Amino acid sequence: MEELRAARPAHLAGGPVDPRTRQAELAHAFAQPRQVPRRGGKPLARGLSLGLAGVVAAVTAAVLVGGTARGPAPVVSPAASGTVTRPAVLSAREVLLVAAASAERRPATGDYWHVSSRSRTLQPVDEGFVISMERESESWVGAREQWGSSRILAIKPATGADRAAWEKAGSPRELTFAGRKRIPIRENGEQPHTGHTKSEEIFWLGRNVTLADLRNLPTDPRALRADLLRFHEGEDTEADVPMGEDAWLFRVAEGLIMSMPVSPEVRAAAFRMLADLPSVVSLGQVTDAAGRTGTAIAIAGTSQSKPGDTGEGVVQVRLIIDERSGRALARESVVVEPGGMQAGLAPGTVWNTDTVLEAGWTDEHP
Numbered sequence: 001m002e003e004l005r006a007a008r009p010a011h012l013a014g015g016p017v018d019p020r021t022r023q024a025e026l027a028h029a030f031a032q033p034r035q036v037p038r039r040g041g042k043p044l045a046r047g048l049s050l051g052l053a054g055v056v057a058a059v060t061a062a063v064l065v066g067g068t069a070r071g072p073a074p075v076v077s078p079a080a081s082g083t084v085t086r087p088a089v090l091s092a093r094e095v096l097l098v099a100a101a102s103a104e105r106r107p108a109t110g111d112y113w114h115v116s117s118r119s120r121t122l123q124p125v126d127e128g129f130v131i132s133m134e135r136e137s138e139s140w141v142g143a144r145e146q147w148g149s150s151r152i153l154a155i156k157p158a159t160g161a162d163r164a165a166w167e168k169a170g171s172p173r174e175l176t177f178a179g180r181k182r183i184p185i186r187e188n189g190e191q192p193h194t195g196h197t198k199s200e201e202i203f204w205l206g207r208n209v210t211l212a213d214l215r216n217l218p219t220d221p222r223a224l225r226a227d228l229l230r231f232h233e234g235e236d237t238e239a240d241v242p243m244g245e246d247a248w249l250f251r252v253a254e255g256l257i258m259s260m261p262v263s264p265e266v267r268a269a270a271f272r273m274l275a276d277l278p279s280v281v282s283l284g285q286v287t288d289a290a291g292r293t294g295t296a297i298a299i300a301g302t303s304q305s306k307p308g309d310t311g312e313g314v315v316q317v318r319l320i321i322d323e324r325s326g327r328a329l330a331r332e333s334v335v336v337e338p339g340g341m342q343a344g345l346a347p348g349t350v351w352n353t354d355t356v357l358e359a360g361w362t363d364e365h366p
Contacts, residue, residue: 092282096275102326110361113261124344129165140366151192219265221272313340
């Protein structure tokens with residue numbers, strides 16, 4: 001016990017450790033290659049191979065997990081002349097590996113898979129301003145039947161400046177896009193549209209799949225990658241746009257980690273598969289449309305033309321991950337090059353967002 005106390009890092013002596021520090025330390029450990037020291041050419045037993053460095057790591061992990069402080073805070077590291085404060089920055093790989101470990105611990109029992117989500121799209125119109133189109137959806141998937149509900153929350157000017165432009169134009173109740181499409185203003189939304197079917201639910205995974213197909217997906221990240229890539233033909237899943245393997249897997253894995261009724265093990269495998277992609281990068285902490293904080297990840301150097309834009313408008317797709325809960329909070333499309341449907345939007349604008357408010361198993365009947 002004296003050796004354990006002596007091994008405790010000095011920067012942990014001040015009391016509970018904040019969650020961001022805890023995540024950074026544990027994520028760094030998760031990201032290291034798993035190696036077993038050798039002695040005399042033979043592997044040591046895993047239980048006997050820790051040594052002093054392993055004791056330090058074990059004590060550090062135990063102390064970190066016990067922390068109760070909330071909110072982001074700097075990491076304090078020991079230095080010869082005192083302490084050095086540095087931000088706790090997680091790489092995309094670390095974020096995804098921590099999310100995988102968290103996803104495996106989420107409950108997976110219930111008769112129905114329930115998802116509640118909201119979407120928002122910014123649409124420049126011919127009248128010279130931008131409108132915001134917002135919708136909410138809810139779905140329940142059972143073994144033999146499904147229920148769904150969706151409704152428009154609002155179609156209205158996006159900002160105060162856009163509202164002023166709309167009022168200057170006479171507050172028209174219908175707007176035009178591309179000289180022909182009519183878009184009605186609906187500031188108070190509409191009644192929900194509901195549906196119920198007893199047919200088997202079909203999901204999109206680079207191809208049409210059923211609930212049974214999802215249940216048979218591999219739980220090993222390498223096997224999952226190989227299984228998915230069987231259907232990669234060098235193009236985007238939704239348009240005739242060239243797309244490499246990494247970007248294609250990133251696109252296909254969106255549903256697995258966000259909203260599909262897969263097992264915790266498959267969802268964790270999807271996170272780990274993304275963590276192994278060499279081109280996945282972290283874009284830093286962002287706030288989603290619901291006000292929640294997460295880490296945005298994307299494929300480095302890859303921008304994607306939105307289907308139907310004939311290459312005129314280019315967007316980058318990013319996923320917002322909450323590694324603590326093992327959830328993907330949202331999918332966002334950010335304007336890289338304005339054009340097509342994004343004409344008039346500045347680069348860096350979040351053009352479209354799909355926000356998952358709730359996703360999980362429940363016994364409650366829809």
